Amino acid sequence: MDLDKVRxxxxxxxxxxxxxxxxxxxxxxxxxxxxxxxxxxGLVKEGVIRxxxxxxQSKARARRKECSEEGLETGALxxxxxxxxxxxxxxxx
Numbered sequence: 001m002d003l004d005k006v007r008x009x010x011x012x013x014x015x016x017x018x019x020x021x022x023x024x025x026x027x028x029x030x031x032x033x034x035x036x037x038x039x040x041x042g043l044v045k046e047g048v049i050r051x052x053x054x055x056x057q058s059k060a061r062a063r064r065k066e067c068s069e070e071g072l073e074t075g076a077l078x079x080x081x082x083x084x085x086x087x088x089x090x091x092x093x
Contacts, residue, residue: 001033013041014051022050024049027048
């Protein structure tokens with residue numbers, strides 16, 4: 001069977017998204033012979049198919065969240081702000 005279809009079946013068996021399914025690359029021939037959900041359950045028990053850990057929050061996103069909690073502004077607008085205000089215009093007299 002096509003690996004994409006096996007991935008979809010495994011995702012439904014493991015109750016997770018398709019991106020979190022891991023196949024053992026050494027057992028690709030075994031995975032290709034799978035036909036039913038019962039076969040997929042057997043491979044899960046053998047450890048050929050596993051569920052990956054969820055991806056954590058990236059450091060950059062965590063830093064932005066921390067700044068927003070402290071009341072600091074982040075983003076592209078910050079580059080254009082001046083001491084005189086947020087308009088980006090300088091008060092040259």
